[in-house]
């Protein structure tokens with residue numbers, strides 16, 4: 001059975017539909033203008049059968065075009081963005097035509113940005129195919145591309161018309177990418193979602209075996225948590241910051257490793273372990289809580305050894321982070337209920353100590 005969650009506010013709110021197979025005529029048709037053009041953006045790593053299935057469900061008579069970008073983060077570039085705009089203009093897309101993003105966060109981010117800017121905004125649908133995109137990037141309306149000065153530096157807040165999540169897409173996803181998404185799911189368990197916490201602690205085997213019922217449940221709960229937070233704070237003025245739990249260090253680790261050899265979710269797990277350590281040194285959480293976090297990460301085969309990273313190496317990346325304001329580092333730490341909250345009040349020494357004591 002499908003689960004439907006509403007995200008966003010007022011006229012820009014949109015449904016998120018989660019099911020084993022969410023790509024159905026009845027889910028798509030109310031959001032598609034059948035007499036208009038559709039451009040599907042996907043990447044070279046996504047199985048072709050997924051594209052064909054969507055075309056099939058849309059009906060053969062429509063003007064459906066497909067544009068494939070090379071797989072990987074380097075495609076979130078100005079070059080690929082311009083190619084998409086060229087395609088839309090060549091095909092004479094007007095404001096009532098639509099785009100579909102079929103892929104992971106890379107495809108979702110660049111498609112969303114193209115949709116937000118072409119003709120000052122055309123409608124688009126998110127069909128996420130990675131766990132990370134299903135639990136995180138497809139919901140919340142953040143779109144972006146990278147420039148040489150940094151990741152996600154050019155983008156827009158722009159909500160999709162619809163998000164369709166098929167858990168069956170995860171069957172073809174590599175273990176590495178699956179675990180990357182699981183890192184973000186773990187993050188939601190520390191942002192107040194008790195159901196996720198319980199499922200992660202008690203059903204790790206089912207999760208690792210991609211049991212569709214358990215996956216559907218953790219995806220639904222993740223989206224609920226994210227949607228509740230982003231709907232309250234659409235333009236990232238306050239509350240939304242807690243979604244960055246583990247990300248200040250995670251981004252620093254990704255930067256330090258030149259974005260190679262570490263997935264985003266894996267870097268977030270390193271970051272969460274470091275944050276848990278600082279929270280413990282600050283006296284905010286007990287040793288047992290810290291150990292419990294480690295234990296759950298072990299069950300999910302996500303636990304890492306962050307002692308390989310030195311604070312001195314990460315420092316310059318940490319202080320380049322977008323989370324610096326007025327020269328102060330804002331960190332999301334854990335409180336005694338094991339929930340994240342934003343603060344710039346912590347002992348700097350504990351920050352560097354957390355790495356040494358890893």
Ligand SMILES: NC(=O)c1ccc[n+]([C@@H]2O[C@H](COP(=O)([O-])OP(=O)(O)OC[C@H]3O[C@@H](n4cnc5c(N)ncnc54)[C@H](O)[C@@H]3O)[C@@H](O)[C@H]2O)c1
Nearest residue numbers: 045046071104105106107129130132133137142169172173
């Ligand atoms: N907008 C947001 O709020 C937000 C949030 C988090 C992350 N992001 C962005 O998301 C991006 C990372 O996304 P990602 O982790 O999904 O990586 P990704 O989009 O690069 O996909 C990872 C790989 O998996 C392949 N793939 C995708 N679906 C597959 C499937 N079902 N079967 C087999 N292979 C499949 C892709 O071809 C790709 O090679 C980053 O650019 C990050 O900045 C955005």
Ligand SMILES: [Zn+2]
Nearest residue numbers: 184247264268
């Ligand atoms: Zn993230």
